[in-house]
Amino acid sequence: MSAVNSTAKRNMTVQKKKTFILCVMSVIALLALCVRVGYLMIGRSEYYTEQAQELHERERDIKAARGRIIDATGTVLADNKTVCTISVIRSQIKEPEKVIAVLSKELGLSEEYVKKQVEKRSSRERIKSNVDKETGDKIRNLDLAGVKVDEDYKRYYPYGELASKVLGFTGGDNQGIIGLEVNYEKYLTGTKGKILTLTDARGIEIDGMGERRREPIAGSDLHVSIDINIQKYATQLAKQAYETKQAKGVSIIVMNVNNGEILAMTDVPEFDLNEPFVLTAEFAGQEETQDTFNQMWRNGCINDTYEPGSTFKIITAAAGLESGAVSLNDNFSCPGFIIVDDRRIRCHKAGGHGAEDFTHAVMNSCNPVFITVGLRIGTQRYYEYFTKFGLRQKTGIDLPGEAATIMHQPDKIGEVELATISFGQSFQITPIRLMATVSGLINGGKVVTPHFGVKAVNEGNATIEEFVYPVSDEIVSEDTTQKLRYVLEQVVENGGGKNGYVEGFRVGGKTATSQTLPRGTGRYIASFLGFAPANDPKIMALAIIDTPQGTYYGGQIAAPVVRQLFENILPYLEERGYY
Amino acid sequence: MAKKQVQIRRSRHNMDYVLLTVVMFLIVFGLLMIYSTSSYESGDLYLKKQAQSTVIGILGLIFMIKLPYKYLQKFDFLAVVVSAVLLLLVLTPLGMERNHARRWIDLKFISFQPAEVAKIGVIVYLASIIQKLESVGKNIIRTPKGIAIVMVPPTIIAALIYVITKNLSSAIIVMGIAVAMLFVAVPDYKWFVAAGGGVLAVAAAVVMYVANADAATASFRLGRVRAWLDPESYSTDKAFQTLQALYAIGSGGIWGKGLGQSMQKMGFLPEAQNDMIFSIICEELGLFGAMAIILLFIILIWSCMVIANKTVDRFGSLLVVGVMAHYAIQVILNIAVVTNTIPNTGITLPFISYGGTATLFLLAEIGIVLNVSKSCK
Numbered sequence: 001m002s003a004v005n006s007t008a009k010r011n012m013t014v015q016k017k018k019t020f021i022l023c024v025m026s027v028i029a030l031l032a033l034c035v036r037v038g039y040l041m042i043g044r045s046e047y048y049t050e051q052a053q054e055l056h057e058r059e060r061d062i063k064a065a066r067g068r069i070i071d072a073t074g075t076v077l078a079d080n081k082t083v084c085t086i087s088v089i090r091s092q093i094k095e096p097e098k099v100i101a102v103l104s105k106e107l108g109l110s111e112e113y114v115k116k117q118v119e120k121r122s123s124r125e126r127i128k129s130n131v132d133k134e135t136g137d138k139i140r141n142l143d144l145a146g147v148k149v150d151e152d153y154k155r156y157y158p159y160g161e162l163a164s165k166v167l168g169f170t171g172g173d174n175q176g177i178i179g180l181e182v183n184y185e186k187y188l189t190g191t192k193g194k195i196l197t198l199t200d201a202r203g204i205e206i207d208g209m210g211e212r213r214r215e216p217i218a219g220s221d222l223h224v225s226i227d228i229n230i231q232k233y234a235t236q237l238a239k240q241a242y243e244t245k246q247a248k249g250v251s252i253i254v255m256n257v258n259n260g261e262i263l264a265m266t267d268v269p270e271f272d273l274n275e276p277f278v279l280t281a282e283f284a285g286q287e288e289t290q291d292t293f294n295q296m297w298r299n300g301c302i303n304d305t306y307e308p309g310s311t312f313k314i315i316t317a318a319a320g321l322e323s324g325a326v327s328l329n330d331n332f333s334c335p336g337f338i339i340v341d342d343r344r345i346r347c348h349k350a351g352g353h354g355a356e357d358f359t360h361a362v363m364n365s366c367n368p369v370f371i372t373v374g375l376r377i378g379t380q381r382y383y384e385y386f387t388k389f390g391l392r393q394k395t396g397i398d399l400p401g402e403a404a405t406i407m408h409q410p411d412k413i414g415e416v417e418l419a420t421i422s423f424g425q426s427f428q429i430t431p432i433r434l435m436a437t438v439s440g441l442i443n444g445g446k447v448v449t450p451h452f453g454v455k456a457v458n459e460g461n462a463t464i465e466e467f468v469y470p471v472s473d474e475i476v477s478e479d480t481t482q483k484l485r486y487v488l489e490q491v492v493e494n495g496g497g498k499n500g501y502v503e504g505f506r507v508g509g510k511t512a513t514s515q516t517l518p519r520g521t522g523r524y525i526a527s528f529l530g531f532a533p534a535n536d537p538k539i540m541a542l543a544i545i546d547t548p549q550g551t552y553y554g555g556q557i558a559a560p561v562v563r564q565l566f567e568n569i570l571p572y573l574e575e576r577g578y579y
Numbered sequence: 580m581a582k583k584q585v586q587i588r589r590s591r592h593n594m595d596y597v598l599l600t601v602v603m604f605l606i607v608f609g610l611l612m613i614y615s616t617s618s619y620e621s622g623d624l625y626l627k628k629q630a631q632s633t634v635i636g637i638l639g640l641i642f643m644i645k646l647p648y649k650y651l652q653k654f655d656f657l658a659v660v661v662s663a664v665l666l667l668l669v670l671t672p673l674g675m676e677r678n679h680a681r682r683w684i685d686l687k688f689i690s691f692q693p694a695e696v697a698k699i700g701v702i703v704y705l706a707s708i709i710q711k712l713e714s715v716g717k718n719i720i721r722t723p724k725g726i727a728i729v730m731v732p733p734t735i736i737a738a739l740i741y742v743i744t745k746n747l748s749s750a751i752i753v754m755g756i757a758v759a760m761l762f763v764a765v766p767d768y769k770w771f772v773a774a775g776g777g778v779l780a781v782a783a784a785v786v787m788y789v790a791n792a793d794a795a796t797a798s799f800r801l802g803r804v805r806a807w808l809d810p811e812s813y814s815t816d817k818a819f820q821t822l823q824a825l826y827a828i829g830s831g832g833i834w835g836k837g838l839g840q841s842m843q844k845m846g847f848l849p850e851a852q853n854d855m856i857f858s859i860i861c862e863e864l865g866l867f868g869a870m871a872i873i874l875l876f877i878i879l880i881w882s883c884m885v886i887a888n889k890t891v892d893r894f895g896s897l898l899v900v901g902v903m904a905h906y907a908i909q910v911i912l913n914i915a916v917v918t919n920t921i922p923n924t925g926i927t928l929p930f931i932s933y934g935g936t937a938t939l940f941l942l943a944e945i946g947i948v949l950n951v952s953k954s955c956k
């Protein structure tokens with residue numbers, strides 16, 4: 001028994017020691033965990049705080065104001081309007097009935113809809129956006145708990161339809177959809193600001209925790225070469241022609257010959273930039289498909305190609321003069337037709353023009369003479385000039401969707417094809433392509449890049465960028481330019497373009513009457529390309545009337561349009577120091 | 580200082596009021612934190628339930644202080660049998676499922692977790708059986724038969740807990756308590772050192788294996804190990820809770836966000852009042868708050884050790900050692916899990932985490948310890 005007792009006593013001593021060891025080991029473990037906690041809460045604090053912050057904060061964007069589009073006179077063509085977005089935060093609403101009643105009344109929404117939105121189990125539910133500022137302010141002043149009124153910007157075009165196909169418009173996120181709005185997106189779009197609010201795991205904002213803001217940066221203003229007065233007048237003339245001639249469409253482009261700045265571009269019928277998704281009268285009744293809208297927004301001046309017809313004789317004349325294949329005094333005889341291979345190609349004047357020199361052939365727009373000149377130049381050389389004049393390339397205009405030239409392959413051009421090309425048929429180019437090339441022929445030999453964008457100016461009125469555009473190498477000699485200016489002035493003074501004559505100004509130009517494709521439908525495109533002053537061209541205008549009813553000759557219906565335009569804008573341009 | 584006070588009191592055969600004060604502080608603090616962590620999601624629901632459990636627990640504590648602890652000596656095998664029967668009852672219609680885990684017995688007027696009963700049952704069993712073996716003959720406890728008598732019943736209980744309730748952590752705690760009590764009862768060291776070394780080696784081997792294994796082939800439990808090694812890669816599933824806890828701890832910083840200011844409790848860290856409550860303590864009270872809580876647990880464990888070693892009675896002493904081991908294991912594992920020091924296994928923080936049965940028995944165990952402390956020299 002005593003042995004048992006002594007063993008028990010010894011064991012008790014052992015137990016005390018071991019209990020102590022056990023306790024000390026536990027304490028060591030806990031102290032080690034203290035170190036671990038310390039490491040997490042000091043060493044890793046920054047990292048985990050950041051991660052947690054990211055988890056807890058919900059971002060709300062603050063839209064940045066989009067840059068405006070401003071014309072050459074300083075008039076704002078595209079602006080921003082303050083609108084409001086009304087939303088509700090379910091968890092903060094105190095009087096749901098009142099909120100539903102007020103919002104449905106002020107916003108003109110059905111009570112059921114508002115009730116459904118208010119009662120949705122979400123952190124923040126948008127009730128209506130694009131609410132005008134007045135209504136937004138009114139709702140804000142009612143100070144209803146849980147109702148949030150956020151100010152926002154909406155694109156606004158003060159002149160509605162004006163230059164609609166050039167300016168373009170923006171979509172729901174204020175991003176450009178067509179036109180300059182797309183092309184200069186990166187300058188116009190600003191940098192979004194952010195409101196960071198603390199929310200719980202479900203995204204419900206936590207009261208009284210404040211918010212962090214990062215202010216938005218407004219986009220840069222785009223200064224364009226459009227002159228609103230010229231644009232307005234060009235549009236008015238185009239509309240007039242569109243109505244009186246019951247045409248399919250009328251385009252007018254006005255461009256600076258020497259630097260490619262476009263002062264006006266209209267393609268009637270235009271559409272209202274403030275309502276781009278409402279079909280215009282021309283499209284009324286059609287299905288509201290993307291395709292229909294694309295048709296409505298299409299800019300014929302750059303998105304579509306056509307057979308230029310007689311205006312293209314300027315190019316044949318330039319190639320002939322430059323290559324020496326013809327001189328102004330060369331004599332020709334026009335019997336009213338010409339035989340090429342086995343084809344008989346008629347002149348537009350049934351009896352023929354008889355004996356005429358080249359100057360008069362241009363004035364008469366005589367097809368057989370131009371065919372003769374074209375054949376003298378020869379296929380290969382003609383194709384070389386065609387290429388050199390930039391006609392196979394796009395102009396590089398600062399609008400999206402420029403159409404490419406449709407031209408024969410060089411090995412497919414026979415005599416007949418060459419003959420038709422010589423007077424502007426059997427290939428297609430865009431109107432802007434024709435203008436760019438002709439500008440190079442008459443301005444002394446350099447093809448310019450047609451464009452609208454002049455410079456981008458930021459909020460602080462500092463110029464971010466002045467846009468520069470490429471100019472081609474010399475395509476014709478000064479001599480050829482001088483001769484072209486002379487004959488084209490003769491066309492207006494005494495030839496087929498006399499309806500383009502403007503009292504007191506020297507105007508040069510060329511008319512065209514081309515058949516639309518496919519042929520034989522009796523539909524025509526009448527056009528006139530004019531420039532002034534004829535001896536030192538500054539300004540060029542092209543008017544194209546697509547499918548006019550009644551008289552369809554370019555000299556009779558398109559030339560007067562340019563004349564009226566020039567009558568008004570030339571004095572104005574003089575005033576503005578353009579000359 | 581605590582020690583001095585303890586000595587003065589003990590000489591008058593008073594119970595250990597320092598221990599009682601620490602526990603009361605932890606209990607009140609626990610209620611506060613339960614309200615703080617759960618009120619955003621559930622209002623005062625959890626606070627009310629926990630307050631009820633605490634009241635019952637305090638009654639249990641008083642009962643255990645009044646009941647002469649030597650009375651427990653009679654429950655050696657009975658304690659184990661009762662624990663085992665209760666565990667088996669989980670399989671009967673009396674068993675109840677909560678949060679996808681079948682761990683409760685529902686007696687209509689009260690429901691509880693048998694695993695928590697088993698922990699105290701094992702402590703009582705081991706304390707009395709070791710004491711009895713000792714009084715029977717010399718060193719029987721060191722023979723294979725003696726070790727079997729001591730260790731087999733707790734092993735069976737742990738196995739039942741694991742198999743029936745799928746509660747790995749409670750099984751680990753039961754085994755840990757048993758090993759700790761055996762460790763203090765026998766004079767040997769080498770077996771324990773060898774066993775400890777073996778466990779560490781196996782753990783290291785598993786970690787190595789998992790770290791190099793293909794993610795697709797790792798099983799569920801091994802997946803936990805992977806999530807432990809690289810929580811950010813498992814942020815949406817296995818390591819979700821751990822990572823959220825780390826966000827809470829890390830974002831607390833030195834000073835904390837202030838009581839009630841936790842962001843993580845707002846639905847980011849699910850069931851923040853349960854296993855992961857320590858992370859919210861870190862977030863709200865900062866490093867100092869966290870250290871203060873750990874320090875209170877150190878005082879708690881240390882007080883138990885002092886009481887165990889001042890007790891002449893072997894049985895009483897062993898009871899206190901068992902309770903001490905229980906607290907120590909649970910606190911260490913909980914904080915280690917919350918800080919991602921070891922792979923995640925659901926262990927609650929004694930006196931602070933939400934849980935009715937646990938609170939009742941933890942307080943009852945404190946009652947036993949205080950009871951023993953009355954008879955100290």
